Amino acid sequence: MTMTKRQLILADGTTFIGKAFGGSANVSGEIIFNTSMTGYQEIISDPSYYDLITLFTYPSIGSYGVNRDDFESLSAKVSGVIVKEICSEPSNFRSEETIDQLLLKHNIPGIAGIDTRMLTRILREKGAVKGMISNLDVDREEIIIKLTNEKEKDVVQNVSTTRPYIVPGRGKRIVVIDMGMKHQILHELTERDCHVTVVPYDYSEEDILQFKPDGIIISNGPGNPKAVTTTIHTVKSLVLKTSILGIGLGHQIIALACGANTKRLPVGSFGNNFPVKDLQRNQTWITTQSCRYTVDESTLKDTDLTISYRSINDHTIQGLAHKIYPVISVQFQPEGAPGSNETNFIFDTFLKELANNQMNNGGLLHA
Amino acid sequence: MPKNTEIEKILVIGSGPIVIGQAAEFDYSGTQACQSLKEEGYTVILANSNPATIMTDHTIADKVYMEPLTVEFLSKIIRKERPCAILPTLGGQTGLNLAVALNESGILAECQVQLLGTSLEAIKKAEDREKFRTLMEQLNEPVPPSDIVTSVEAAVNFAEKIGYPLIVRPAFTLGGTGGGMCDNREQLEHIVQNGLKLSPVSQCLIEKSIAGYKEIEYEVIRDKKDQAIVVCNMENMDPVGIHTGDSIVFAPSVTLTDRENQLLRKVSLKLIRALEIEGGCNVQLALDPYSFQYYIIEVNPRVSRSSALASKATGYPIAKIAAKIAVGLTLDEIINPITGTTFACFEPALDYVVTKIPRFPFDKFVSGDRKLGTQMKATGEIMAIGRNIEESLLKGIRSLEIGNGDLYLQNLESISEKEIKNRLEHADDERIFVIAHALRRGMTIDEIYHITKIDPLFLRKINHIIELEKEVALQSFHLETLEKVKQFGFSDIQIARLWETTEEKIYEYRYENNIFPVYKKVDTCAGSVESTAPYFYSTYEQENESIRTDQKKVIVLGSGPIRIGQGIEFDYATVHSVQAIKEMGYEAIIINNNPETVSTDFSVSDKLYFEPLTLEEVMHIVRVEDPIGVIVQFGGQTAINLAEGLRKRGVTILGTSLEAIDRAEDRNKFEQLLEDLNLTRPKGKAITDKKIVHETAEAIGYPVLVRPSYVIGGSQMEIVHDEEELSTYLQKIPAIKSNKPLLIDQYITGIEVDIDAISDGKTTFIPGIMEHIERAGVHSGDSIAVYPPQRLSESVKQKCLEATDKIVKELEVIGLVNIQFIIHEDDVYVIEVNPRASRTIPFLSKVTGITMANLATKCILGESLQNKGFTTEIYPEPENVYVKLPVFSFEKLRSVDTTLGPEMKSTGEAIGYDSTLEKALYKGLTASGITIPFEGSVLITVADKDKAEAYKIAKRFYELGFQLYATEGTAKYLSDKNLPVMAVGKIGTDKKNVLSIIQNGEVQFVVNTLTSGKQPRSDGFRIRREAVEHGIISLTNLDTSEAILHVIDSATFRARLITEKGVLEA
Ligand SMILES: Nc1ncnc2c1ncn2[C@@H]1O[C@H](COP(=O)(O)OP(=O)(O)O)[C@@H](O)[C@H]1O
C-alpha cells in the first residue's frame, strides 16, 4: 500500500491530512457518513452512493476483504472513501482482493488515518458538507472556491442502465425502472420467480407498458429526486395504470409524481440500523437506509398519499401508500445488503397484490 | 404498549454468591433491573444471598432478603410478601433454575405468582439439552450431531457411532461445570460419570466436536410485540473449543462479511422469537471459517456475562431495557438512555473496537490445571476500547495487571521451541503472551494458525505489534515513531523496554513534545446523534470530547478485574464512594476497566473513563480533569499500588497519606510502628538473603508462616512446620531479592478478628468487629466470619479498640482502615493493617446499617465524624447473629488443592443471619451452596497433629448418628478410644477404599486435614479433589467441622440413653 499523504479539505476550509490509498484522482463532492459496521463492499458499489464521498464511522474497514459475490453493481460507485484505518491483509474465505486494490482499479481515492469521529461530528452539526480529497499539491484556496461554486450534478443518468435487459423467470412480470438499482433487488425478485425487465430511467410510459408488466418497481438511486423530471413525468401516468412499488429514490419519485414535495434532510441517513415503524401493524423493524432527501410531510395533505411507515427516531416519512391506486413505496431498503432484509416481506406483499394483474395480462397463475 | 398494571409487586431473584461462571455481571444486571422496575412504579422485593453486591443495598429494592436462594427460603419469602410476579432472568443460571424449581414445587400456582420475561417452557427449551435439540430440529437449525445420555454405556455406544473427539456437556450446570472434551473412551467414561453426578437431572449431552470453528455471539432483545433487535455481536479470537468466558473476544465481529453477519443475525432473532423471550437473550454460534455452514452452540434465555459485556461495549443497557420489557413496555417506546432522544428499538453502531480479556486465577493457583477448554476457569474479565484492534488489545492486556502490563512475559524467554508449540496447541491462560513470544522468535503466522486455528487476521494484528516493537527498538527517542506506536496502544512501559530506558523518561519525553491522548465518547450511535452520556475512552487522535467542567472534582480509582482476593466487594466500596462524592457536591469521576460491574455503569458517576488502571492512563485523565485529588482507598490493592507513582507526579492522594500507606505495607516500617505504639505482633523478620532463611525460622520457632512481601490475598503464603517443609517451600517461590524480601512470622494459634474502622483524623469509629470461626492460619477471606463476635470478652474488645485507635492516630488515617488481630489467651496480636477498604466493608455495612464507604469518603472530603454523631467506640452490637461464609469454585478448577490455609482461595461470599449462631450458620451454609446432611456417613482422615482434636469431632458425628469411616491411622486412633469406626483401604487397594466410597456417594462428609508440606498429588489431595468433584462436603479445617456439627446438632435429635435414675447420658 502506498504511504503517500493526501488531504481532505472541507468547504469551510477545515483540513485533514491523512494517508492515501486507492486511486489517485482528486475528487470533490458531498461527504456523507455511514454507520454500518459490516457491508463496506455493498456500500461502495451501491449506485445510491454515486458521486458521494463516503466516510465510514466504523474505524477499521477492509478486514474481510472484497469478494466477487457481494457487489451491488458492476463497479465501485462512491467518489471517495474516508476511513480511520484501512486493513491491507483481510481474512475471509471468500476474499479475493483488498479494498485498496478495488478502489485503485476504479481510480477512486481514499484517505485514511484522520480523526473520522471528529469529521462525523462536523457532518452531523453542519448537515450537507462538501469536501475534496486531493493530493497535497492542490492549492487549498482553489479547492475552497471550487467547492463553494460547485452545483449538484445530474447523477441518475450515469448509473441507470442505458438499454433494457431481461432477467427471465416464470412468475410475475416485473419492470424495474433502474434509477441506480442495487443487485439485491434483483435477487429478491428472482428468488420469487419473477420475470424481470430492467429499463433505463428515461424509458417512456408506452415503452414500459409494451412489456405488459404485472407490476413496476422504481428502484433506489442517487441524488435529488427533483432532478429526474423525465421519470417523474412517466410515473405520473403509470400510477393510474398499474401497480407500483417505489424504493428509496423510487419512493421519492412516486411522492413527487403524486403531487407531494421532497426536501433535504438536515443530516443524511446512511447505515443499517434505522428503526422504522410499520404504522398499520404497529411493528418496528431495523432497516438499511441511504438517503439525503425525504418526502415533506406538510405537502401530503393535497395528495392521495397516506403514510405507511415512519422513522421512530426523527419521525420522517419512511413509506407511502396511494389511497386509490395500488401504489406503495418505502424510503428504506427492504432488500438490506448491507444490513438485514427483515422487511423484504414488502416484496411479498407487493407481488401478492399483482395476482389480478397477472390474469388480466394473460399470464398464468401456475406455470 | 403500556406497562402491565395488573401487577404491582415483583420479586427479583439475584444470582447468589460469586463463583466462576457467575460473577459481578449479575450484580450489574440485577441492580439495573431493580432500579428500572422502581422507575416504573413497581414495588421490588429482592432475594439474593450475596451481601457484597450493590443490588442488596436497601436503596436499590424496596425490600431486600439476603436469604439462601433455595426453594425452601424463596417459598417463605413468597408466602410472606405475596408478590404478583417473579423476574428470574436477571439472576443468571441460578435465577432460572430456581424459577423452574419453584414452579415444580407448586408454590407459584398456590400463591398465583406469574413469571415475567421468559416462560418456563422457554427456559426448559433452552436449558434442557434434549428439548433444545428438538426445537432446533423443528426450526430447521443445525446443531452438531449429538445424543443425550443418562448412562456411561449409552455415551460409549454413541461415541462408537460418530467417533472422537467429542464434547460432553452436563445439563443444567453453571459455566460448563463438569463438561469437557474427550479424545478417547477412557476420557469419555471419566467425564460422563462425573457429569451425570453434577447435572441436577442426571443428563449429559455428548456432542461431535466442532472445535476450530469461529465462535460468534449475538446479544438479542425482544419485546412482547415481537420486535427484536441485535444489541451487539462479538467474535471470539479463540475458536470454538475454548469457553467464551475464557476467550479473548472482540466486538463487533471482525472477520465476518455482511452476509455472514446477516445470516447469523437472522438465526439469532429467529431463536429469540421461537422461544418467545420477552427480554434479553444470548445466542452462541459456530461458523465454519471456510463456508457458510454454521451451528448453534447454545442459547441463554436471560441476561448473561456476555450481555453485561455487550452493554458496556455499546452503551446500550440491556438489563435495564430487559426489565422494562418484562413488565410489558416495548422497544419502540423505551428511550435510549445514552442519547436521551432516540429509542431503544435500534441496533447500536460502534466506532471503536472493544476487546475483552479474561482474568484467570492461576497466579494464585500455581499448581492448578491451566489448560483452557469447554469449562470456564476465569474469575473475571476486563474490557478495553480503542480505535484499532492493536490499541484495544494492548490496553486490555495492561488492564489485566499481569506483570508490568506489557505484552511480554520474561519467563517465556527460557522455554524451548517445543514447549512453545505445545503451549500453542494446548491453550492456557497465558496464550496471548505465548503467541506474542512465538512471533518474536520468528514463528510464522501460518504455523501458529495451523496449530491454534486462531484467525490469521488476529495473528497478524499481534504480529503487527511485534513488528512495531522492532521498529521502535531501532530508533530511540524518535518522535514520529513514538507518535505512531502510541496510536497502536503502546504503553510507556512497553516503549521503555524497547528503548532500554525508564517509563518516567518516556513520560517526560512525551510531556515535552505534548503527546497525549484525547477522549472519545461511547454513544451507541457512532457519533451520528449527539449524546449526553459521560462515558469515555482514550485514544491518540485529534479531537477531545471530554470537556472539563468548572465543578470541583474527585477521581476514584476502581479495582479492575475480579480475581481471588480482590472481588466485587471493592466495586461495592467504589460505587458507594462515588455516591458520597456526589452527595458532597463534587463531580465524581471513576476510572475502571471491569465490564461486569456496577461501577462501570455510566449512570453511576458523573464521568466514567473506561481505561486501564495504570499510572500512565490515570495521569492522562488527571491532566484532562485537574481534580482536587484522587481517592485510592476503595479500589483494592490495584488502586493502592498506583498511589506512589501518582504522588511522584504531583497528584494529591486524598485520605490517608502515602507515607501512612507505606508504613503499613512496608514490613520494617510496620514493625517499627507497632513497636513505637507498644503493640504486640507475632515475632517475625523480613529476609533478603536466602542463606539466613533457615536460621531465622529456627530462631523464631516452628511452625512459622512464610510469604513473599507485597502480595494480594496471601499469595504463596504457607504455614511451615519444619526445616524440610521450608526447603520445599523455597523451591516454589521466586528468588528472594533485596526489593522482594521473604517474610517469616511466628505462627500463632488463636481467634482471628477483623476490624474495619473509619476515621476523620480525630475520631476512630468501629462499626463492628468480626470474629472468625476458623483459628488463625486460614485466610480471613476464606474463613467463616461472625458478627457480633461470640467468644470475645469485653476486655479483649476494648484492647482491640485501643490498638485500633492508636494505629489510626499514629498513621493519621483518614477514611477506612482494616486491621486483623489474633487473640491468643487474651493477648491481642496485630497481624496486618490495610489502610484501605477491605473485603468486609459491604457485609459490615449491611449488618450494622452504617454505609461505611460513604461515611469514609465524607471524612476524606473533610466532614467530621463528631458532627455526624460518631465517637471513638465500637458501635453497639445487635441481638441477632450474622455470618459471612466463603464460597469456592473448586469444581471449575481441577488440580487445585481445596485445603484452607493462609492463601485465599474463595471466589465469593454468602450471608446467613438469624437469632442464634446455629441458625445463622445453617442459613449461611445453605446460601453458600452446601446442603447439610443430617444423617449418613463421614470419612475422617487427618494428620497426626490433628488426631486428638479430630477424635472430638468424630465422637460428635457418632453421637449424632453418623457412621464413621476412616483411613487406617485415623481409624486406629479412633477405635483405640472406643469409637466404632470402619477402616477403609488406601487409594489403589481394590476393595472398598477411601476413594471408592467417595465416588460411590457412600459418605456425606469428608474431614481431611493437610498432612505436611504441599506435595501436589498426595493422597490427601486426591481425596479432597475427589470429594469436590463428586459434590461431597469436604472439610479441611477442624473448626469448620465443629461449626457444622453445632448446626446439625441444633437441628436434629440424637438417640439418648437413660442411665440410672433417669439421668440422660452426656
Ligand atoms: N460441539 C462442540 N465442539 C467443540 N467445542 C464446543 C462444542 N460445543 C461447545 N463448545 C465450546 O464449549 C464452550 C461452552 O459451551 P456452552 O454450550 O456455551 O456452555 P456454557 O453453558 O458453559 O456456556 C463454548 O463456548 C464452545 O467454545
Ligand SMILES: Nc1ncnc2c1ncn2[C@@H]1O[C@H](COP(=O)(O)OP(=O)(O)O)[C@@H](O)[C@H]1O
Ligand atoms: N502470625 C500468624 N499466625 C497465625 N496466622 C497468621 C499469622 N499471620 C497471618 N496469619 C493468617 O494468614 C492469613 C493471611 O495473612 P494476612 O497477613 O492477613 O495476608 P493478606 O494480605 O493476604 O490478607 C490471615 O488471615 C491469618 O489467618
Ligand SMILES: [Mg+2]
Ligand atoms: Mg456458553
Ligand SMILES: [Mg+2]
Ligand atoms: Mg488479611
